[in-house]
Amino acid sequence: MALLEVSDLHVEFAVHGGSVQAVRGASFSVNEGETLAIVGESGCGKTVSVQSIMGLIQTPPGRITRGSAKLRGHDILGGQAADGREIRGTDIAMIFQDPMSSLNPTMTVGAQIAEPLIVHRGYSHRQAMRRAQELLEMTLIPDAASRIKEYPFEFSGGMLQRSMIAMAIACEPSVLIADEPTTALDVTIQSQILDLMVDLQRTNNMAIILITHDLGVVARMANDVAVMYAGEVVERGAVDDIFYRSAHPYTVGLKSAMPTNRRGAVQKLTPIQGTPPDLFDAPAGCGYYTRCPYAMEVCEATPPIVFDVDREHQSRCWLHHKDCLQQVTQIYRP
Amino acid sequence: MNKPLIDIRNLTKHFDRGRHKIRAVDDVSLSIEAGEIVGLVGESGSGKSTLGRTLLGLDRKTAGKIFYKGSKLPTVYRAKDFHRYARSMQMIFQDPYSSLNPRMTAGEIIGEALRLHSDLNKSDIAKRIEEWLVKVGLNTDHLGRYPHEFSGGQRQRIGIARALILEPDFVVCDEPISALDVSVQAQIVDLLVELKRSLGLTLLFIAHDLSMVRYVSDRMAVMYLGSLVEIGRSDRIFFDPKHPYTELLIGSNPEPDPNQERSRQKVQSIGEIPSQLDIPTGCRFANRCPHAMAICHDVNPVLRIVSHEDDKRLVACHLYE
Ligand SMILES: Nc1ncnc2c1ncn2[C@@H]1O[C@H](COP(=O)(O)OP(=O)(O)OP(=O)(O)O)[C@@H](O)[C@H]1O
Ligand SMILES: Nc1ncnc2c1ncn2[C@@H]1O[C@H](COP(=O)(O)OP(=O)(O)O)[C@@H](O)[C@H]1O
Ligand code: SF4
Ligand code: SF4
Ligand SMILES: [Mg+2]
Ligand SMILES: [Mg+2]
Numbered sequence: 001m002a003l004l005e006v007s008d009l010h011v012e013f014a015v016h017g018g019s020v021q022a023v024r025g026a027s028f029s030v031n032e033g034e035t036l037a038i039v040g041e042s043g044c045g046k047t048v049s050v051q052s053i054m055g056l057i058q059t060p061p062g063r064i065t066r067g068s069a070k071l072r073g074h075d076i077l078g079g080q081a082a083d084g085r086e087i088r089g090t091d092i093a094m095i096f097q098d099p100m101s102s103l104n105p106t107m108t109v110g111a112q113i114a115e116p117l118i119v120h121r122g123y124s125h126r127q128a129m130r131r132a133q134e135l136l137e138m139t140l141i142p143d144a145a146s147r148i149k150e151y152p153f154e155f156s157g158g159m160l161q162r163s164m165i166a167m168a169i170a171c172e173p174s175v176l177i178a179d180e181p182t183t184a185l186d187v188t189i190q191s192q193i194l195d196l197m198v199d200l201q202r203t204n205n206m207a208i209i210l211i212t213h214d215l216g217v218v219a220r221m222a223n224d225v226a227v228m229y230a231g232e233v234v235e236r237g238a239v240d241d242i243f244y245r246s247a248h249p250y251t252v253g254l255k256s257a258m259p260t261n262r263r264g265a266v267q268k269l270t271p272i273q274g275t276p277p278d279l280f281d282a283p284a285g286c287g288y289y290t291r292c293p294y295a296m297e298v299c300e301a302t303p304p305i306v307f308d309v310d311r312e313h314q315s316r317c318w319l320h321h322k323d324c325l326q327q328v329t330q331i332y333r334p
Numbered sequence: 335m336n337k338p339l340i341d342i343r344n345l346t347k348h349f350d351r352g353r354h355k356i357r358a359v360d361d362v363s364l365s366i367e368a369g370e371i372v373g374l375v376g377e378s379g380s381g382k383s384t385l386g387r388t389l390l391g392l393d394r395k396t397a398g399k400i401f402y403k404g405s406k407l408p409t410v411y412r413a414k415d416f417h418r419y420a421r422s423m424q425m426i427f428q429d430p431y432s433s434l435n436p437r438m439t440a441g442e443i444i445g446e447a448l449r450l451h452s453d454l455n456k457s458d459i460a461k462r463i464e465e466w467l468v469k470v471g472l473n474t475d476h477l478g479r480y481p482h483e484f485s486g487g488q489r490q491r492i493g494i495a496r497a498l499i500l501e502p503d504f505v506v507c508d509e510p511i512s513a514l515d516v517s518v519q520a521q522i523v524d525l526l527v528e529l530k531r532s533l534g535l536t537l538l539f540i541a542h543d544l545s546m547v548r549y550v551s552d553r554m555a556v557m558y559l560g561s562l563v564e565i566g567r568s569d570r571i572f573f574d575p576k577h578p579y580t581e582l583l584i585g586s587n588p589e590p591d592p593n594q595e596r597s598r599q600k601v602q603s604i605g606e607i608p609s610q611l612d613i614p615t616g617c618r619f620a621n622r623c624p625h626a627m628a629i630c631h632d633v634n635p636v637l638r639i640v641s642h643e644d645d646k647r648l649v650a651c652h653l654y655e
Contacts, residue, residue, distance in 0.1 A: 041515035142605075157378075158606055186377040187544065189606060191586035213516050216545075216588030220595040239592050257520040258590050259549040263573055269549065271520035275485045291517075 001073065002029035003207050004053075004092070004175050009067035011048050014060055021282040022048040024231035025316075026067070027306075028209075030175065030224070033201065035208040037218040037239075039254075040228035043276060046211045049228070050177045052077065054094050071175070090120045093168035097180040099160035103152040109136075110148025113167045120171055135166035139196055158189035162196065169200055176201075177209045182217065194221060215258055219243060227251050230277050230287030237313035245332035247315035249292045252330045286318070294319060294328055310334060337404050338365035339536050340389070340504055345398035347381075347388045356610040358384040360560035361398070363637070368503070371530065371537045373551030373568060375544055375583065377607050381560045382540045386506040389538070390423050391415065402504070420451045424497040426490075428509035434481040434489060434496075440467070441477035444495045451500060466495040470525060487518035491525070498529060506538045511546065523550055544587045548572045556580045559607065559618040562637060566647035576640060576649045578623045617652065625653055 585601035
């Protein structure tokens with residue numbers, strides 16, 4: 001059994017004149033000590049999916065309309081919040097893309113790291129501050145002893161993200177959710193932060209859910225991958241399945257639109273034409289229909305179901321239907 | 335050899351912050367040949383945008399000279415200078431959201447430069463605007479729409495049409511794709527490369543994404559804390575970086591290929607970019623450099639040629655002296 005298993009999640013937001021179907025079928029899971037990457041372009045529902053797990057969806061306007069999220073078999077979504085609240089922040093912790101907006105500007109960094117330890121773990125103030133310093137040392141912040149007394153504005157972007165990680169791992173969570181933790185950082189600092197996450201994972205056997213739109217980061221970090229598009233997980237599998245046996249046209253499209261650097265290889269980028277659909281007026285059929293080079297008649301009005309391509313490798317696309325005769329070379333069909 | 339289209343010599347741009355000086359661009363020399371794409375990379379705050387803006391007179395340079403087709407550009411741009419050089423040099427900005435006036439329609443935005451800097455009549459201007467809409471992959475339905483009615487990629491297309499409608503020779507593209515979705519980035523890059531070919535443009539392409547820079551540019555210049563540390567052919571630099579900072583940048587760049595990532599050598603990456611307010615004496619990279627020697631802390635290395643192959647690589651590092 002997976003440590004955290006999300007099944008068939010649906011989330012919508014009430015907006016003027018209707019609703020936005022932000023998540024329309026997201027299933028993914030992560031094992032202890034492993035990393036799941038959720039990849040997809042902006043607006044495809046990555047953040048809303050993990051916010052749902054964290055109980056961060058404001059209701060109204062937001063509403064989880066279907067699905068479950070089970071941690072060690074116990075549902076932690078929505079209504080059963082009593083269960084959920086205890087777990088979140090201690091057993092599941094989250095770090096955000098923009099650390100500045102999730103830190104309190106009027107409190108020292110040390111006090112902010114110490115707070116959850118005092119609240120959830122019953123540490124005394126002194127114990128908690130000592131632990132805060134240790135945590136900053138673990139996240140490789142130089143001069144941790146003096147840094148714990150400083151305020152967020154005195155930190156650089158890379159140091160802020162490290163402090164966020166220190167805060168998130170303070171209560172030794174079994175799942176760490178990181179929503180684009182390095183998107184705002186330079187590649188050099190990104191590398192340091194990713195290495196740090198891997199080191200912490202090794203020592204704590206923590207599961208990581210890493211949200212990104214960068215396939216390079218996916219390739220570096222992930223054991224498993226969920227590819228999201230227009231609110232749905234369109235392909236799921238082990239990292240090698242996703243890269244070397246891509247089964248969904250969107251995954252193939254993303255790969256061909258990004259440059260790779262293999263020595264000697266002459267490369268040509270193939271852009272995906274058009275733009276993602278508006279989820280206010282979510283498409284009736286396949287979400288990728290208007291951009292898909294393999295689109296068939298059936299795809300326009302009938303949403304594809306999820307097909308098992310291999311063991312533990314799934315794709316939401318009609319090309320995998322046994323009656324589909326279209327010959328495609330780039331799509332993996334065993 | 336031809337005269338370079340753009341020749342930057344010892345360009346310096348300082349900003350005053352209180353009693354301090356920010357040396358955003360410090361003694362930069364670079365020449366750009368007609369028809370080439372030069373990529374400019376480096377960490378945030380290294381001075382890439384400032385270099386681009388100073389080059390076009392949008393920021394006033396502190397010292398140094400810039401030559402365009404052999405003639406020296408003014409230090410202080412007056413209205414007539416902007417008028418004169420707008421036809422030759424233009425800029426495409428990173429943020430397609432904030433760089434377009436929200437109260438102007440796409441057609442007005444694209445045509446503005448023609449109204450200001452050309453003597454075409456109304457109907458010719460309208461014709462040119464329509465031509466350019468199509469050239470950048472939009473259509474005449476889009477003419478009367480406002481920026482907020484477009485997607486990020488479409489807004490960047492408007493920004494490109496606006497910059498290119500005067501048919502300049504030289505365009506500074508400041509992170510033209512950073513704010514766009516992955517699937518749309520390749521569309522915009524292809525469009526730029528295609529327009530570059532058909533119009534014979536020369537581009538300075540500023541970007542964070544090293545793989546993209548390698549993909550689009552002929553040569554690459556690497557900037558660190560206001561100065562250039564390495565210049566050479568993009569492919570050569572990418573697969574054989576010489577300067578330790580370039581090595582760090584490229585070694586940190588994640589490849590979308592799990593096998594390649596698994597066999598990657600971990601780069602030794604220490605510290606962060608120091609503040610512009612206190613640029614170290616000697617080599618600016620010394621506090622992060624795994625190869626730093628005694629001399630590095632005292633003497634600032636200057637760019638010199640380290641290989642004479644077809645690449646003519648320039649590197650500023652004591653390891654190559
Ligand atoms: N108008 C200004 N006034 C004062 N300082 C400035 C100004 N513009 C830029 N700077 C400073 O100059 C330095 C270089 O900035 P610049 O924007 O050129 O960097 P960059 O390499 O383009 O970074 P990024 O990758 O983040 O765009 C920074 O320290 C910046 O804070
Ligand atoms: N509070 C909200 N109200 C209305 N729509 C929202 C809200 N939050 C998110 N959305 C919409 O939900 C969709 C998915 O958003 P998000 O999960 O943030 O995407 P991602 O993280 O993949 O970029 C988008 O269409 C977004 O505009
Ligand atoms: S279901 Fe049809 S439109 Fe959707 S991805 Fe598959 S082939 Fe393309
Ligand atoms: S000059 Fe010295 S410190 Fe600077 S990059 Fe070269 S070896 Fe490193
Ligand atoms: Mg998001
Ligand atoms: Mg910039």
